Amino acid sequence: MGKQSMLLKALLSFMLIFIIVGISFGQNWQTNFQAAQNKAKTDHKPIVLVFSGSDWCAPCMKLEQEIWNSDTFKSYSDAHLVLYKADFPRKKKNQPDNEQLKKNKELAEKYNSKGFFPLVVVLDETGKVLGETGYKKMTADAYIKQLESFIK
Template sequence: MKSLSFKTNKMVAFLILLFVSGALFAQDWQSDFEKSKQLAAAENKTIILVFQGSDWCAPCMKLEKEIWQSDEFKAYAKKHFVMQKADFPRKKANKLDDEQDIRNKELAAKYNTKGYFPFVAILDKNGKVLGETGYKKMTPKEYIDHLESFISK
C-alpha cells in the first residue's frame, strides 16, 4: 500500500508541475481590441495583431506551430507584447460567435485591407501601425528580432 501511495503522490506532483509550467508558457491571446489597447497602455507593451485562417491557411498554421506555440516566443511575448488574434475560420465546426466575427471584420477593414493571411500588424499602445509582416521561415528568436525591428525604428 505504501508504494501505491508514493506513486500516486508522485503522479499528482508531476501533474501539478505540468499544469504550472503550461500556465507559465501559455499564450494569452486577446480577442477584444479595446482590451488589448488598455493592456498595452497599462503595461507599456506593443500589440501584435495577427490575422489568420486557422483551419484553412497553411502559412497561418505554420506560423502558429513554428512561432506562436514555441516556448521561446511565448516567454518573450509574455513580457513584451499584447497578443491579439483575429481569426477567420471557414469550417462550420470552428465558426466564431457573431459578435467576435463582427469585431474581427472591423479589425480587418482597418488593419488588413488587402486581406492577406497570415498578416501580422505591429501596433503601438494606441493602435498606430509600426510595421507589417507575415509568415517567414525563421526561428522564434529571428522572428522576435524581426518584430522588434519595427518597434525600434
C-alpha cells in the same frame, strides 16, 4: 506504505500534467481587442495583431507552429507584447460567435484592407501601425528581431 506511495505518484502525475498544460497555454492571446488596447496602454507594450485563417491557410498554420507556439516566442511575448488574433476560419465548427466575427471584420477593414493571410501588424499602444509582416521561414529569434525592428 503502498497507499502513500500510490497517492504520491498520483499527486506527482497531476502536478506534471498541470505544469505541461500551463506551459502549453502560457501565451496570453487577448480575446477582446479593446482589452488588448487597454493592456497595451497600461503596460506600455506594443500590440501584435495577427490576421489568421486557422483552418484553411497553410502559412497561418506554419506561423502558429513554428513561431507562436515556440517556447522562445512565448517567453518573449509574455514580457514584451500584447497579443491579439483576429481569426477567420472557414469551417463552420471553428467559427467564432457573430459578435467576435463582426469585431474581427472591423479590424480587417481598418488594418487588413487587402485581405492578406497571415498578416502580422505591429501597433503602438494607441493603435498606430508600426510595421507589418507575414509568414517567413525563419527561427523564432529572427522573427522576434523582425518585430523589434518595427518597435524601435
